Amino acid sequence: MFIVGAGLAGLSAAVSLANEGRAVTVYEAGVRAGGRCRSYFDARLDRLIDNGNHLLLSGNRSAVRYLADTGADDALVGPASACFPFLDVRTGRRWRVRPNAGRVPWWILRGARRVPDTRARDYLSTLKFALAGPDRTVTDCIGDRGALFERFWEPLAVAALNTPARSGAAALLWPVLRETFARGEAACRPRIARLGLSQAFVDPALELLGRRGAKVWLGRRLRGIEFANRRATRLELGTEAIALESGDILVLAVPPSAAAGLVPSLIVPEESNTIVNAHFRLAESVGLPADLPFLGLVGGTAQWLFTRGDVASITISAADALAGEPAGEIARKTWRDVATALHLDPVALPAYRVVKERRATFAQTPGEVRRRPGTRTAFANLYLAGDWIDTGLPATIEGAIRSGHLAARAIAGR
Numbered sequence: 001m002f003i004v005g006a007g008l009a010g011l012s013a014a015v016s017l018a019n020e021g022r023a024v025t026v027y028e029a030g031v032r033a034g035g036r037c038r039s040y041f042d043a044r045l046d047r048l049i050d051n052g053n054h055l056l057l058s059g060n061r062s063a064v065r066y067l068a069d070t071g072a073d074d075a076l077v078g079p080a081s082a083c084f085p086f087l088d089v090r091t092g093r094r095w096r097v098r099p100n101a102g103r104v105p106w107w108i109l110r111g112a113r114r115v116p117d118t119r120a121r122d123y124l125s126t127l128k129f130a131l132a133g134p135d136r137t138v139t140d141c142i143g144d145r146g147a148l149f150e151r152f153w154e155p156l157a158v159a160a161l162n163t164p165a166r167s168g169a170a171a172l173l174w175p176v177l178r179e180t181f182a183r184g185e186a187a188c189r190p191r192i193a194r195l196g197l198s199q200a201f202v203d204p205a206l207e208l209l210g211r212r213g214a215k216v217w218l219g220r221r222l223r224g225i226e227f228a229n230r231r232a233t234r235l236e237l238g239t240e241a242i243a244l245e246s247g248d249i250l251v252l253a254v255p256p257s258a259a260a261g262l263v264p265s266l267i268v269p270e271e272s273n274t275i276v277n278a279h280f281r282l283a284e285s286v287g288l289p290a291d292l293p294f295l296g297l298v299g300g301t302a303q304w305l306f307t308r309g310d311v312a313s314i315t316i317s318a319a320d321a322l323a324g325e326p327a328g329e330i331a332r333k334t335w336r337d338v339a340t341a342l343h344l345d346p347v348a349l350p351a352y353r354v355v356k357e358r359r360a361t362f363a364q365t366p367g368e369v370r371r372r373p374g375t376r377t378a379f380a381n382l383y384l385a386g387d388w389i390d391t392g393l394p395a396t397i398e399g400a401i402r403s404g405h406l407a408a409r410a411i412a413g414r
């Protein structure tokens, strides 16, 4: 069993298959595993940071299963009950969205639990996502006006789809809502990595694979695949070539552009969107109100603020235009939002690191979503995994891990 790509999609396929007793070999081009979801030591900040802040929800069942499978059940932290805190940096107004337990959403009837200046009936618009056809965008479904849009739907949709609401595919939001908010507060508790993304999602998986006797080769890029009789027959890995025997199976868990270069006639999403993160080293540890690990920001440049000890980090999704600006300018702009949120001096810019992930995810527009291929391919022993595969979910950790599980299930069903 050969798996190429050790991002979360490849790792989740590898973990599932190794746990079923299969002999697994993983090849990863990078010097570290984790792909777009990783931590590293930043010398300028003298701290371990994540390439980008990653938010999950307790109802992300594939991620929860993966963490359990790798013995990392305690790797995520978050509030004991669902709560989404927001701040409008223009006015200083703060609010919290607090869904209730159970499937009947009575929280929308309580002014203190819903978005300020909204009415209970505004929330009926949620059902429009359930009925959204494949060509509809988020704003086609719910418009682009009003307090509920500005203070809830737009931040959520842009974060989930990494695509502006006016072009983001509405049909991808309903599965997320169905698996989280629609199941009540226990399924939509926000979760972040306690120590770091690698400590939660990568290191425990590599340890488990080691215990199961799997081989993980880093710094080994797959350069070509030979095909014959509708099968993958040979892997070209630069210095080495591997002939695939009749029972050998290949899971390709690389980004879409890499997959398209390796598999003939494969149709994949071609456009991608940027996510920008800025990390600030503060003079001392700062917590957010009510010990929540994050804060939604409306009306500024930054969209989400996270704190871990004395590091404050902000995230901006669908940030292609902003990414063209110099790092110093991005740091200055977003620091103003951080300073407002944490009551710090907006002029005293601390040490910072700006990370621009230009291909953070594929652009999740209706047109690009249509280009997502399935797990199976035209070749009998070749399967695909990755957050860009047609899982029905947006390109997120949950989508990436589910794609790996789907590949493993398809292989088990052969």
Ligand SMILES: Cc1cc2nc3c(=O)[nH]c(=O)nc-3n(C[C@H](O)[C@H](O)[C@H](O)COP(=O)(O)OP(=O)(O)OC[C@H]3O[C@@H](n4cnc5c(N)ncnc54)[C@H](O)[C@@H]3O)c2cc1C
Pocket (backbone or CB within 6 Å): 004, 005, 006, 007, 008, 009, 010, 027, 028, 029, 030, 033, 034, 035, 036, 037, 051, 052, 053, 054, 055, 056, 220, 221, 222, 223, 253, 254, 255, 258, 275, 276, 277, 357, 359, 360, 361, 385, 386, 387, 388, 395, 396, 397, 398, 400
């Ligand atoms: C800044 C940022 C913020 C994000 N925020 C969130 C969030 O808040 N919540 C959330 O759920 N998701 C978030 N995501 C999305 C999430 O990180 C991705 O969906 C997920 O990590 C994708 O995993 P993957 O395995 O599909 O792809 P990748 O992580 O890209 O893995 C593919 C792997 O294949 C390797 N590879 C490529 N070509 C070859 C080759 N030829 N041979 C061998 N190996 C190869 C690559 O090196 C890489 O390791 C964010 C992403 C970014 C970048």
